[in-house]
């Protein structure tokens with residue numbers, strides 16, 4: 339089997355890295371096309387895949403095709419490739435807002451599509467992906483696509499109506515988490531800690547806390563309470579975060595993200 343990517347930018351690179359590292363596909367079985375030469379060269383040098391500036395070359399070469407261009411280029415790319423896409427090929431989409439019905443209309447024929455939303459922690463094998471198949475994808479094919487996605491992420495098959503939520507809670511959310519880490523590190527630097535050390539402390543605290551949520555099964559509020567000693571330091575910080583509206587800011591931000599996804 340051969341895997342192709344149209345668009346070899348940030349997200350495609352992160353996906354390829356995990357897929358090749360975990361031997362889901364060998365690098366010689368992975369193809370990528372991109373209009374931007376530095377993007378092509380980057381993935382060629384990093385992963386040793388075949389690259390081309392011609393999207394149709396990739397469509398013709400592969401069994402599974404990932405559409406990894408920005409949402410605003412989806413329509414022109416689909417117009418360019420649709421007559422070359424074969425009925426037995428599997429198409430994986432990763433763009434927000436591009437629904438299965440919109441994709442079906444643009445392809446204008448029966449095509450097997452799995453709409454997904456990955457995220458960049460794929461680069462370190464810690465991605466999270468939501469996936470929704472269309473009606474032409476069999477159970478076995480969906481299982482196969484999930485195996486590919488699991489090369490770089492955890493995978494959940496979800497109903498399509500949750501896809502915009504997945505954009506906000508995992509597709510885009512690494513950006514909010516990086517901002518949180520940056521802010522904590524800035525505060526530590528303000529207190530005199532060297533910056534590199536500050537990133538290490540802040541990032542490890544975020545990773546460990548996330549692991550506690552995933553591995554203990556405890557409610558995040560209970561885990562927070564375990565940190566807050568009576569009359570201690572943490573509760574003072576928690577009070578300020580509540581006063582400054584951390585939770586509300588996160589909810590408002592994610593609502594804006596969902597609205598943007600719906601508008602794409």
Ligand SMILES: NC(=O)C1=CN([C@@H]2O[C@H](COP(=O)(O)OP(=O)(O)OC[C@H]3O[C@@H](n4cnc5c(N)ncnc54)[C@H](OP(=O)(O)O)[C@@H]3O)[C@@H](O)[C@H]2O)C=CC1
Nearest residue numbers: 345346347348349372373374377406407408409432433456
């Ligand atoms: N980055 C992320 O965290 C996530 C991204 N996504 C989705 O992944 C997709 C790609 O995003 P991302 O990797 O960040 O974007 P990038 O801009 O990093 O990569 C897209 C690449 O595709 C190239 N390109 C543009 N038009 C074409 C074309 N017609 N044919 C071939 N290649 C083309 C771009 O070139 P040029 O720069 O010249 O335009 C660029 O090199 C988007 O749909 C995005 O929404 C999903 C989840 C997370």
Ligand SMILES: O=C(O)[C@@H]1CCC=N1
Nearest residue numbers: 433434505509510511
């Ligand atoms: O910002 C974006 O539009 C893309 C989709 C999810 C993450 N990045």
